[in-house]
Amino acid sequence: MQKKVKTARPPSFISIVIKAIRPRQTWDDKDQFMDVIHWLRQLLAVILGFVWGVLPLHGIVGLLLFLAINGVGIYLYATVYQAQDEEDYGGAWDVFKEGMLTSSAFFVVNWILWYTACNYG
Template structure:
């Protein structure tokens, strides 16, 4: 009975943290000596990319910038920030986490969607 209750609490704890950064993850963001597991680092990279997507989308729409070159610019900026964070600031061994491709792909498709939504919405509301 005790084992079932403990397992249930563990499951609830994991479900609560699923999709959310735990307070201990926030403390590790700039700690160069912290150890990362694949899920934690993936979550952090995902949310960094979402923040960059929202900022760029709002900025691109307000300025107003149009054209595919700005989508490419967003992808380069976003990927550069993510790469800089895990390779230069944290200095993690990318092979432990599936290589550069895996780390750079974290949150990519969701961030493109958020970027396009914010860009289009702000541009449409501000300039028409």
């Protein structure tokens, strides 16, 4: 008689979101935590793109402000709120750059769309 081997099911989307919201969680799967970092950056890009477009903020000041908020905010989320050691993820630079390019592009597109929608009739 053969024993059935139970395979672990991947965590659900909801369980990952709950884990991301709660502070000081243990992330056994390092890629999962980096995915959370990536998608938090995308969410932040949408929110800040909307805010910058409605304000109306423009120019290099808006772009640099986004980069500062995005970079520092997500880094603090990872190292302070989640209390993760950045060396477990390849160092501070890898945590900082995870999803940064795509979120920057997404932010600029959102910013332009909202700025145009709110300021040109």
